[in-house]
Amino acid sequence: MSDLLARHRAVMPDWVALYYERPIEIVSGRGRRVTDADGRTYLDFFGGIVTNMLGYDVAEVREAVERQLATGVVHTSTAYLLRGQVELAEKIVRLSGIENAKVFFTNSGTEANETALLLATYARKSDQVLAMRQSYHGRSFGALGVTGNRSWRNNSYSPLNVHFLHGADRRLPQFAGLSDADYIKVCVEDLRHLLATATGGDVAALIAEPVQGVGGFTMPPDGLLAAYKEVLDEYGALLISDEVQTGWGRTGETFFGIQAHGVTPDIMTFAKGLGNGFAIGGVVARGELMDALHASGLSTFGGNPIAMAAANATLDYVLEHDLQANAAKLGALIIGGLREAAGRLPVVGDVRGKGLMFAVELVDPGTGEPAPALAGRMMEETRERGLLVGKGGLYGNVVRMAPPLTLTEDEAREGLGILIDSLEATNEAAK
Structure with a gap:
């Protein structure tokens, strides 16, 4: 992977940013999960920047x-x-x-x-x-x-x-x-x-x-x-x-x-x-x-x-498959769970979203100011726990997510659990 990263940096523009301290190469996918070149599998909550709307290897599309x-x-x-x-x-x-x-x-x-x-x-x-x-x-x-x-x-x-x-x-x-x-x-x-x-x-x-x-x-x-x-x-x-x-x-x-x-x-x-x-x-x-x-x-x-x-x-x-209804149902589950957890986590400035399009804003727990470094930390925490998310916001301090609309309830609960664990770890690190 280090060889591919070096080759990337040699021929790709510096402004083509890569996620994570150790960038990953995704080599396969099925359903809502992808596998990297090291054989590690992740639940994907970002879908290639809101693009893999049905997930991966969908028979009807293929x-x-x-x-x-x-x-x-x-x-x-x-x-x-x-x-x-x-x-x-x-x-x-x-x-x-x-x-x-x-x-x-x-x-x-x-x-x-x-x-x-x-x-x-x-x-x-x-x-x-x-x-x-x-x-x-x-x-x-x-x-x-x-x-x-x-x-x-x-x-x-x-x-x-x-x-x-x-x-x-x-x-x-x-x-x-x-x-x-x-x-x-x-x-x-x-x-x-x-x-x-x-x-x-x-x-x-x-x-x-x-x-x-x-x-x-x-x-x-x-x-x-x-x-x-x-x-x-x-x-x-x-x-x-x-x-x-x-x-x-x-x-x-x-x-x-x-x-x-x-x-x-x-x-x-x-x-x-x-x-x-x-x-x-x-x-x-x-x-x-x-x-x-x-x-x-x-x-x-x-x-x-x-x-x-x-x-x-x-x-x-x-x-x-009425995936709009699925987005409404599972989005409410995840957003509701994140908002409930946010009440005890000063690092969370806001939880917002609609359906399967939601975000967590990270702030300095002491000042309430935008904290892009903490957003980066949370992304690393989610990656280590097997979840892929994205980043955005005017100040780069927002972790944003848009899972495939085919997400199941079990996967929604799994992802929510990882997000809460990652927020807790990020909150602890910010103390």
Whole structure:
């Protein structure tokens, strides 16, 4: 393993970070567990960054891919009719709730968000875009422009004129103690003031994650995005919901995260879990927005037959097995258990989440300040106990988790036990 690590460091960029003091190589997986090159098996609570939505070696997905491979057609491009692409688009249109919707497939969430921003700015003939503080929308030039997290931005340049809104930062002193209703009111008034002072009025869109992924699973209170849209509608501005991490029932309460706000967006982006590990992304939007672009366009690899076979099988599996309900049930079990334990652990600043998308914020027990080193310590503790988790948050002090939606109750309890043991060890080390 040390040889592979040295080879990695010799040829991969320094900014491609690796988890753990002793990085691991995952060589096989089955169900919700993976095995590393040393033969150690782990329960996976991160799923390749919210991507292996069904887990590993799922027969229905594997067989669908094998059937497509057997045809000999791995790729043709969007210059030809693609049956799997049309079938998947029909399902997504139906599930989205967007009226007269159409779908464009890409290779990633970054590309999907770039496409959504193109649609919005073209429709509104404006480069002015609103985004949320603490957000993350991808690593390309435009997507980084609407990312409100300095840790992920290499420069201040952007093709867009961007203003950032409040909405997932309730722990700031000026918002502490506010009820959901009062916080929403304050945020909406701030939006109105921003539109009146910092923009030309012709804003193209607001892009928002219903639950902020890299932001550490922070989220606005339900209803805020609907309240924002009421104001946006007055100006003709569009609402883009970035569902790259929140889609397909992961939050438990709704199939797409935005639906918890009681509003339908104009544009929705998706990626990650839909392919259960195969590269896929896309945009679903009102037909008039999607059709409006005057220049020719295509996606060489977006929506290719292999990815479509995997995605169709994955989405069918989610729906046929009602994995949204499973996420709601087991998410409540784990989040409830973590909150109960947090009461006796000063190192825990917050436990938050929806469904199988939850996080623990680590703080200095003496000052309450963000403690990224303790988050790193907790990750090492969980790894030693056989559980893989992720990290995020504006200050890098949040351990975030998104297990496969196929998680069983026994595995949920096993993972919860490991998390609590790891928090106890981290709390002890912080004394």
